[in-house]
Amino acid sequence: xxPGLRIAALLALxxxxxxxxxxxxxxxxxxxxxxxxxxxxxxxRAEAARLVAQAQGAYGTVEGEWKKADPAAAREVSAAxxxxxxxxxxxxxxxxxRAGANAWTALLRGxxxxxxxxxxxxSADSARDWLAARxxxxxxxxxxxxxxxxxxxxxxxxxxxKPDAALKAxxxxxxxxxxxxxxxxxxxxESSQARGFRTLAAGQAALAQGYxxxxxxxxxxxxxxxxxxxxxxxxxxxxxxxxxxxxISxxxxISxVQASLSGFRAAPLSEREVTARAAQVTxxxxxxxxxxxxxxxxxxxxxxxxQEVEVNEARTFLGGAVSALADIAPxxxxxxxxxxxxxxxxxxxxxxSAQVMKAQPKPPNEVEAKVSTLLGNVKSxxxxxxxxxxxxxxxxxxxTQLDAVVAAAGAGEWAAAETARLDAYALLESGTEARxxxxxxxxxxxxxxxxxxxxxxxxxxxxxxxxxxAGEFRATRTELQVTLKDIAKILGTEVAPAAVAxxxxxxxxxxxxxxxxxxxxxxxxxxxxxxRHLRRPMWLGAAAAFGATAVTWFVMQGALSLLGRYGxxxxxxxxVVAIGVLLLIMNWFFHQVYxxxxxxxxxxxKHELTHGSGAEGGVMRAQWWGLAVLxxxxxxxxxxxxxxxxxxxxxxxxxxxxLGGTAVGLALVIGVGMAxxxxxxxxxxxxxxxWTGGLIAVVLAVMVGNTVHTMQLVGWLxxxxxxxxxxxNLGLWLGLHATWEGVLLQIxxxxxxxxxxxxxxxxxxxxxxxxxxxxxxxx
Numbered sequence: 167x168x169p170g171l172r173i174a175a176l177l178a179l180x181x182x183x184x185x186x187x188x189x190x191x192x193x194x195x196x197x198x199x200x201x202x203x204x205x206x207x208x209x210x211r212a213e214a215a216r217l218v219a220q221a222q223g224a225y226g227t228v229e230g231e232w233k234k235a236d237p238a239a240a241r242e243v244s245a246a247x248x249x250x251x252x253x254x255x256x257x258x259x260x261x262x263x264r265a266g267a268n269a270w271t272a273l274l275r276g277x278x279x280x281x282x283x284x285x286x287x288x289s290a291d292s293a294r295d296w297l298a299a300r301x302x303x304x305x306x307x308x309x310x311x312x313x314x315x316x317x318x319x320x321x322x323x324x325x326x327x328k329p330d331a332a333l334k335a336x337x338x339x340x341x342x343x344x345x346x347x348x349x350x351x352x353x354x355x356e357s358s359q360a361r362g363f364r365t366l367a368a369g370q371a372a373l374a375q376g377y378x379x380x381x382x383x384x385x386x387x388x389x390x391x392x393x394x395x396x397x398x399x400x401x402x403x404x405x406x407x408x409x410x411x412x413x414i415s416x417x418x419x420i421s422x423v424q425a426s427l428s429g430f431r432a433a434p435l436s437e438r439e440v441t442a443r444a445a446q447v448t449x450x451x452x453x454x455x456x457x458x459x460x461x462x463x464x465x466x467x468x469x470x471x472x473q474e475v476e477v478n479e480a481r482t483f484l485g486g487a488v489s490a491l492a493d494i495a496p497x498x499x500x501x502x503x504x505x506x507x508x509x510x511x512x513x514x515x516x517x518x519s520a521q522v523m524k525a526q527p528k529p530p531n532e533v534e535a536k537v538s539t540l541l542g543n544v545k546s547x548x549x550x551x552x553x554x555x556x557x558x559x560x561x562x563x564x565x566t567q568l569d570a571v572v573a574a575a576g577a578g579e580w581a582a583a584e585t586a587r588l589d590a591y592a593l594l595e596s597g598t599e600a601r602x603x604x605x606x607x608x609x610x611x612x613x614x615x616x617x618x619x620x621x622x623x624x625x626x627x628x629x630x631x632x633x634x635x636a637g638e639f640r641a642t643r644t645e646l647q648v649t650l651k652d653i654a655k656i657l658g659t660e661v662a663p664a665a666v667a668x669x670x671x672x673x674x675x676x677x678x679x680x681x682x683x684x685x686x687x688x689x690x691x692x693x694x695x696x697x698r699h700l701r702r703p704m705w706l707g708a709a710a711a712f713g714a715t716a717v718t719w720f721v722m723q724g725a726l727s728l729l730g731r732y733g734x735x736x737x738x739x740x741x742v743v744a745i746g747v748l749l750l751i752m753n754w755f756f757h758q759v760y761x762x763x764x765x766x767x768x769x770x771x772k773h774e775l776t777h778g779s780g781a782e783g784g785v786m787r788a789q790w791w792g793l794a795v796l797x798x799x800x801x802x803x804x805x806x807x808x809x810x811x812x813x814x815x816x817x818x819x820x821x822x823x824x825l826g827g828t829a830v831g832l833a834l835v836i837g838v839g840m841a842x843x844x845x846x847x848x849x850x851x852x853x854x855x856x857w858t859g860g861l862i863a864v865v866l867a868v869m870v871g872n873t874v875h876t877m878q879l880v881g882w883l884x885x886x887x888x889x890x891x892x893x894x895n896l897g898l899w900l901g902l903h904a905t906w907e908g909v910l911l912q913i914x915x916x917x918x919x920x921x922x923x924x925x926x927x928x929x930x931x932x933x934x935x936x937x938x939x940x941x942x943x944x945x
Contacts, residue, residue, distance in 0.1 A: 351377060
């Protein structure tokens with residue numbers, strides 16, 4: 167049984183209603199028998215005739231239902247079956263395939279008529295029966311079966327949806343599938359005729375014509391009866407060109423049909439659906455050369471397939487792009503450009519076919535060049551509104567890559583599994599996480615655990631490292647499906663410019679606030695004239711970090727996926743450097759500012775005489791550079807993450823909304839910074855030192871917590887969870903995550919700050935006592 171009917175039949179059976187009529191099984195039995203007869207007719211006419219009779223018998227069990235629902239369709243099914251009988255007896259393979267296609271599409275048309283009538287009258291039980299006999303669009307790893315019609319009928323049965331609303335949902339779902347089937351048939355017709363497959367071409371022509379008859383009422387509603395009659399004639403002309411050497415005539419006939427279908431959508435796409443399809447075209451197409459280059463290498467100047475799984479991934483992404491383009495090509499204002507794009511996509515698809523790849527694979531650079539040209543053509547043809555990236559398209563890629571992780575792990579290809587996992591996480595980190603981090607931090611934390619080193623279920627990174635059995639991968643993949651569904655809900659509702667601006671503002675404020683606190687804490691003790699000059703290197707380092715952040719922004723625009731892929735590791739490295747420098751400088755603060763600056767002047771002169779100006783100059787230079795590096799790393803760590811997030815928001819909603827939110831966030835950060843430094847200036851020295859020390863401890867604890875968490879994500883530190891959960895907001899704002907490593911290291915960092923302070927105080931007290939004893943002896 168075909169996947170679409172199998173699923174539909176199961177849905178109908180699972181409803182559990184007594185007396186339900188099984189319409190799907192006889193329908194599929196009729197179709198499969200006719201298909202088998204088409205294969206047998208050239209070899210065994212008697213067997214073909216038996217199979218056709220079997221198809222007639224299957225249809226006969228439900229013919230009465232079709233006659234009641236759509237008498238005209240029922241008559242067409244019977245007539246087509248009679249033609250199939252004659253074709254089987256004569257051994258006419260082309261006529262038999264044509265008759266089988268006519269019988270099937272007429273059967274579908276009758277089922278759809280019955281479905282509409284049942285929904286309009288509010289009969290959910292009958293609607294379930296007819297819906298089970300539907301056909302879905304061709305499924306692929308990049309497309310998910312649409313169950314909107316099923317949901318609408320169940321809502322109708324529950325009384326939560328009125329018949330008119332249910333009918334609208336059913337039409338949108340079912341007709342979308344049939345239009346996709348019609349487009350597929352036209353593409354296959356052109357390909358079959360070009361390759362000389364006469365029988366297959368005849369069947370595809372009949373299918374295309376039959377699917378259009380099912381869509382015809384919608385076409386009439388949009389274009390009128392005259393246009394529909396004209397298109398009827400154009401479809402009827404398709405079979406007449408077959409079986410001849412006039413391939414050009416066939417191409418022209420198909421082109422004529424496609425021109426008449428231009429702009430027609432039986433189930434019009436919403437604005438969001440159009441944008442999503444356009445994003446899928448560009449996203450999927452751009453991944454084709456990436457996957458292809460992983461699977462095809464040059465050996466002595468000749469392209470050789472080294473990893474078939476990667477080549478299959480390239481084909482999968484290209485197929486997804488072709489399918490998405492087919493949905494929106496009729497909506498392009500320039501139909502010549504639309505047809506040219508479709509032809510170019512088809513040519514690229516043919517060049518990556520299994521037959522061509524087996525004979526002589528294309529070099530990776532050649533595929534990359536073709537894709538680059540195609541992307542340019544797509545950009546020129548698509549309206550500007552279509553070219554805004556859609557996070558839903560990224561989620562489609564993520565789902566595909568997660569499927570690839572499970573498949574590669576099942577085959578023991580661990581390197582390929584890790585590559586697919588990193589690809590999936592790169593897309594999530596460079597776009598999706600920026601939004602869910604603000605609106606649902608718990609979901610973000612759960613997603614990271616599933617992708618990296620979480621437990622119950624184990625994260626994918628951990629599973630790949632230990633080469634876990636397939637069952638564990640499937641458990642994690644199942645949980646990821648649920649999580650991605652929750653994420654899709656957020657992405658589907660938070661798309662307004664105001665929401666994106668709010669997102670940007672919150673991100674900038676959170677990251678900027680941490681940077682302000684770090685600078686305030688470290689500069690708080692540098693108020694006196696003797697040490698005020700040491701603020702300068704910190705300001706210079708911070709300014710350099712802003713410049714580096716701006717450079718990172720432009721680099722990410724050109725290589726976002728690459729940087730996104732290593733974003734967590736880069737952040738971990740920068741964070742470790744920042745913490746290390748902070749600890750060193752903090753030690754210098756306590757032992758130089760808090761202690762040495764208060765020593766008697768003769769001790770300072772003694773130090774200068776003992777070490778000399780050269781040594782002192784070296785120490786000062788080390789301090790200067792240390793402070794500059796601290797200022798740089800403290801700001802750039804926040805700048806890198808902010809840039810990554812804001813870049814993704816620009817892709818989603820354009821620069822205007824993001825820049826507006828960024829401006830508000832920066833204004834708030836500047837306001838808080840001015841307040842902090844103003845408040846700081848009014849504090850007494852002793853309180854200022856205590857406040858600064860406490861602030862350093864807090865900032866350091868947050869940095870340590872977030873850095874430990876990042877290092878656990880990338881697998882550089884083990885993960886031992888606490889026996890209880892912590893709210894994800896604590897991790898977002900305080901760096902507090904529910905692992906023993908994070909909590910203990912945070913406690914240790916705070917203890918180091920406090921211990922250094924008391925150590926400095928103890929050293930100061932001891933030195934003062936020594937000075938007092940020395941003064942007493944000399945007196």
